[in-house]
Amino acid sequence: INALVRRLSDESAEVRNHAIDALGEFASELSTDQVAPSTRDGSTETRVKAAELLGEIGDRTAIAVLHPLLGDPSPDVRVAVIEALTALKAVMTEREVSALLADPDPDVRRAALEY
Numbered sequence: 001i002n003a004l005v006r007r008l009s010d011e012s013a014e015v016r017n018h019a020i021d022a023l024g025e026f027a028s029e030l031s032t033d034q035v036a037p038s039t040r041d042g043s044t045e046t047r048v049k050a051a052e053l054l055g056e057i058g059d060r061t062a063i064a065v066l067h068p069l070l071g072d073p074s075p076d077v078r079v080a081v082i083e084a085l086t087a088l089k090a091v092m093t094e095r096e097v098s099a100l101l102a103d104p105d106p107d108v109r110r111a112a113l114e115y
Contacts, residue, residue: 001026005034013043020049027056036065047072048080055084063090070096075105082111 004026007019020038023030035057038050051069054062062084069081070092082100085092092100092115100112 001029005030008035008038013041013046016041016043016046017049020046020053024053024056027053027058030057032057032059032062032065036062039065039069044074044076047074047077051077051080051084055080055087058088060088060090063088066090067096070100075103075108078103078105078108079111082108082115086115 001023004019004023007015008023010016010019016038020035023035030053032054035050035053038046039054041047041050047069051066054066066081066084066088067090069077072078072081078100097112097115100115101109103109103112
């Protein structure tokens with residue numbers, strides 16, 4: 001697991017994404033701290049995968065990491081974050097939900113409705 005976690009900081013987005021995919025097999029053994037830095041990655045795909053993995057890990061401390069990503073420029077990231085927050089049974093404010101329901105992206109609006 002540690003070797004895969006180290007790959008999360010590889011210079012190649014492809015390597016980082018493969019590492020996150022592989023780490024999904026060990027979600028129950030990971031901590032939020034190991035995955036959280038990937039939510040700030042320059043690659044949209046990596047941020048999406050990191051949000052998904054945080055939801056799978058199930059550690060409610062990830063809520064604080066995920067909440068700021070509701071404003072991510074990528075709708076794919078915003079959808080992944082909503083789904084992860086749902087999995088973690090996080091509470092969103094009425095303002096946050098309203099903003100997501102007004103999002104220009106239909107997938108974000110759909111995910112917000114399902115929240």
